[in-house]
Amino acid sequence: MITALLLGAAGVGVGVFGALLGLGGGILLVPALTLGFGLPLTTAVGTSLVSVVATSAGAAAYNVRNGRADVRLGLTLEIATVLGALLGGIAAGFIADRLIAGLFAALLIYTAATLARGILRRRPSPTAAIATTAPAEPDGPAAPAYRNRRLPAALGASVGAGSLAALLGIGGGVVKVPLIHLLMGAPLHVATATSNYIMGVTAAAGAYPYLFRGEIRPEVAGPVVLGVLAGSFAGARLAPHVRPRLLAAVFIVVLGFTAVQMSLHAIGME
């Protein structure tokens, strides 16, 4: 009973965090379940993926309704992302974990540095002029310019995001949020909300193998998922009251934390 309550509490924290930053929370949940609760990595990854689906649904329902999530952009990128998740799941048995961790750490460091430059910049970002229209505009002349900006590169990066999501048990938001915000030029709130919306599809594709192999335990996933849902609802309602620059600063800390974790794993120190 106490273990179930602790698992639920961990889920609440992950849910709030994920909804605020457009992340699925897997970055924190997988280490928490393996290091904090001593669970096998496959159980932690599978539970994390199901929790990401819950996080996505909880926040996305709110963000889609109020127009912060760009459904059209999200679905466009999701073609590549879910394909990447499928390929990543298949490739998991062939690619060395440490190689993936090292590449991931490098990407996170680069992204954190780029976001930090944006916060420190005194003059408006070059992308700010692009992202001025509402994200919920339909296709056509009124569509926001960022929706098609650097789309081929964004699709290519989305394949990578999906692969990493399936391999590491994350929602892919650490890649998708900077991809949508920095590469395509969408406002940060749109990037986080759109990432939240589509990561559920990615995580579901990644979760199916774990579910059908019996690596998702109901005594673990049940309390965690309920906690994550409660946390994501709260986080989605807090998000509009958080300033974009503060949101970016918190995201940089998360990226730095994750980069350190991945670097340690890459060099064999865990």
Place this chain on the structure above:
Amino acid sequence: MDDLRRWVSAALVGSTGLAVFVVLVGMAVAALSGRGLALSEEPVTAGVFGQIGRGEPGGIVLLGLLLLTLTPVAHLTAAGVAFARRGERRYLVTTLLVGAVLAGSLVVAALLGLTAAD
């Protein structure tokens, strides 16, 4: 609010609500019966329903988690219908492609699960 946003949001709420309800039922059965949530045998695709039939609360929770992972099917369907009504063919095709890949992932995983059980 346009129909796309309203329908996708409703699909997310409805499908997630159903999944959560089933998980809560499983946890309530576990608490009231004192049986716990741990499963008595390895759950594979057919085993989940077998365990529900035997009244295992862990099987009910697993069913709820399976329904949760099917939430994307619900909101993709809602989005596809909305795009079709609006005549947005590009995004209708996009939605169908995403759904097809997701469905393929589900089938492959289920087959792998059945194979592992043999």
